Amino acid sequence: MRRAPLVAGLVIAAGLVLAALVSLVWTPYDPFLVNGADRLLRPSLAHWLGTDRMGIDLVSRLMVGARTTLMVGVLAVLGAAVVGVPLGIAAGMRRGVLSDVILRASDILFALPALLLAILLVAAKGASVATATTAIGIATIPVFVRMAHGATLSVMALDYIDAARVAGISAPAIALRHVVPNIGPILGVQASASFSTAILAEAGLSYLGLAASAATPTWGRMMRDAQDDLFLTPWPALVPGLAIALAVLGFNLLGDGLRDYLDPRLKELR
Amino acid sequence: MFEVDHVTRTFGRRKSETAVQALDDVTLDIKSGDRLGIVGESGSGKTTLVRLLAGLDSPTAGEVRFQGARLDRRDPHTLARLRASVQMVFQDPRSSLDPRMKVGQIVTEPLRSRRLRQTGAIPTDPKTRLAEVLDQVGLPAAAAALYPHEFSGGQRQRIAIARALAPNPDILLADEPVSALDVSVRAQVLNLITDLVTTMHLTLVLVSHDLAVIRHLCDQVVVLQHGRIVEQGSADAVYSHPQAAYTKSLLAAVPRLPD
Numbered sequence: 001m002r003r004a005p006l007v008a009g010l011v012i013a014a015g016l017v018l019a020a021l022v023s024l025v026w027t028p029y030d031p032f033l034v035n036g037a038d039r040l041l042r043p044s045l046a047h048w049l050g051t052d053r054m055g056i057d058l059v060s061r062l063m064v065g066a067r068t069t070l071m072v073g074v075l076a077v078l079g080a081a082v083v084g085v086p087l088g089i090a091a092g093m094r095r096g097v098l099s100d101v102i103l104r105a106s107d108i109l110f111a112l113p114a115l116l117l118a119i120l121l122v123a124a125k126g127a128s129v130a131t132a133t134t135a136i137g138i139a140t141i142p143v144f145v146r147m148a149h150g151a152t153l154s155v156m157a158l159d160y161i162d163a164a165r166v167a168g169i170s171a172p173a174i175a176l177r178h179v180v181p182n183i184g185p186i187l188g189v190q191a192s193a194s195f196s197t198a199i200l201a202e203a204g205l206s207y208l209g210l211a212a213s214a215a216t217p218t219w220g221r222m223m224r225d226a227q228d229d230l231f232l233t234p235w236p237a238l239v240p241g242l243a244i245a246l247a248v249l250g251f252n253l254l255g256d257g258l259r260d261y262l263d264p265r266l267k268e269l270r
Numbered sequence: 271m272f273e274v275d276h277v278t279r280t281f282g283r284r285k286s287e288t289a290v291q292a293l294d295d296v297t298l299d300i301k302s303g304d305r306l307g308i309v310g311e312s313g314s315g316k317t318t319l320v321r322l323l324a325g326l327d328s329p330t331a332g333e334v335r336f337q338g339a340r341l342d343r344r345d346p347h348t349l350a351r352l353r354a355s356v357q358m359v360f361q362d363p364r365s366s367l368d369p370r371m372k373v374g375q376i377v378t379e380p381l382r383s384r385r386l387r388q389t390g391a392i393p394t395d396p397k398t399r400l401a402e403v404l405d406q407v408g409l410p411a412a413a414a415a416l417y418p419h420e421f422s423g424g425q426r427q428r429i430a431i432a433r434a435l436a437p438n439p440d441i442l443l444a445d446e447p448v449s450a451l452d453v454s455v456r457a458q459v460l461n462l463i464t465d466l467v468t469t470m471h472l473t474l475v476l477v478s479h480d481l482a483v484i485r486h487l488c489d490q491v492v493v494l495q496h497g498r499i500v501e502q503g504s505a506d507a508v509y510s511h512p513q514a515a516y517t518k519s520l521l522a523a524v525p526r527l528p529d
Contacts, residue, residue, distance in 0.1 A: 168383030
């Protein structure tokens with residue numbers, strides 16, 4: 001039973017990826033075709049989740065939106081990890097001025113609200129999915145700096161690091177050979193948790209009109225477009241909202257499940 | 271081989287209240303072929319001393335010389351020579367072996383160091399050397415393909431000893447090499463170290479809080495208390511005629527079986 005969160009998280013994440021991939025070749029209806037006759041239909045056998053105010057099938061729109069959601073999440077988290085993890089490892093291995101500069105800079109970035117960052121970037125570059133991804137990625141960097149720093153500190157206290165130094169191994173080689181493999185699981189868990197935060201952030205930015213234009217279907221954008229019809233029919237807003245909630249839940253479960261699964265102290269219980 | 275010259279090591283900000291003086295004006299000569307035991311209770315500075323010898327730490331004041339050259343972080347050449355001939359066995363093999371590496375990789379790690387290879391003083395063929403040292407510590411060749419957690423504590427310490435032997439060192443530093451092990455395997459590991467030191471003509475520096483362990487392996491003894499050397503001399507002399515009151519109390523604390 002202890003693996004239940006991991007399995008549930010994997011199923012939801014896999015479902016999301018599958019929906020995004022399938023949408024590249026097939027969707028039940030054209031996700032961009034405006035059809036005035038089928039406006040705001042309730043869920044039925046023909047349209048499983050109903051249609052929006054333009055008469056577009058919500059299942060099709062949701063599948064295409066999953067692509068943007070995943071892409072934003074992957075790029076933002078990957079970018080943040082690529083920048084943040086080496087900085088965190090460097091700060092954990094070399095105490096002193098370098099470490100202080102990295103950690104203080106990271107704290108300042110952490111204190112800056114992500115939304116403010118997004119508004120600044122949009123003001124400079126215009127609203128787009130790329131701008132939103134950049135803003136989310138930058139806001140996620142300090143999370144990885146902190147996580148990598150703490151994990152590196154605990155690894156550096158172990159004797160096998162001293163053993164490697166006695167063996168004449170240089171600091172960069174120690175980082176690659178000993179630190180990275182041993183902090184990897186912790187970072188994997190963090191990546192999964194950050195992924196769900198990124199999805200939520202992207203939905204929020206889209207809803208505020210700071211991310212995707214109307215031409216790019218994203219779940220947050222779908223909610224924004226549906227809010228005017230909320231009292232006519234709740235479906236067009238409810239469907240993307242639930243999709244966002246499910247995706248966030250899925251990646252949180254995945255992160256928690258991974259943490260439990262990889263924790264060697266819990267191994268005997270498995 | 272080693273000259274420890276008026277070495278002081280202070281941890282924490284100097285002159286602040288939290289500063290800890292781990293070593294206080296320690297002077298010590300270690301000659302080739304010595305089997306030196308460093309004894310003292312926990313907090314006496316014995317681990318700090320051996321870490322200075324291993325080049326893992328630097329003194330706050332004074333200097334440590336290896337073969338006449340001053341050890342200095344900024345002098346990679348001397349440090350590489352030190353590492354090629356001075357190897358160390360740590361206290362707890364559960365912590366000193368990387369859990370994500372196979373035994374073969376762990377043992378040959380010193381041989382893959384570019385710095386050590388440049389000294390030209392270490393064996394050049396990792397594969398052959400791996401088989402040799404595994405045999406010397408009494409592990410089967412098949413051990414190379416396994417991970418550390420697949421071995422018992424005593425076997426893991428054998429793996430750590432094999433790694434220390436791999437670059438063919440002249441000096442072996444051992445920091446409490448058996449205190450993390452089951453009592454039942456301590457004697458085996460101590461006998462292994464004794465055999466290796468004898469057959470390979472190693473200089474041994476052994477840190478222990480256990481006088482019986484020191485007596486078993488060492489011919490010279492240094493007694494540390496609060497970071498100072500309170501007594502030093504040949505093991506026989508220190509054990510039969512201890513001079514310092516602290517040494518006497520340490521010896522009196524050793525449990526004896528009735529004759």
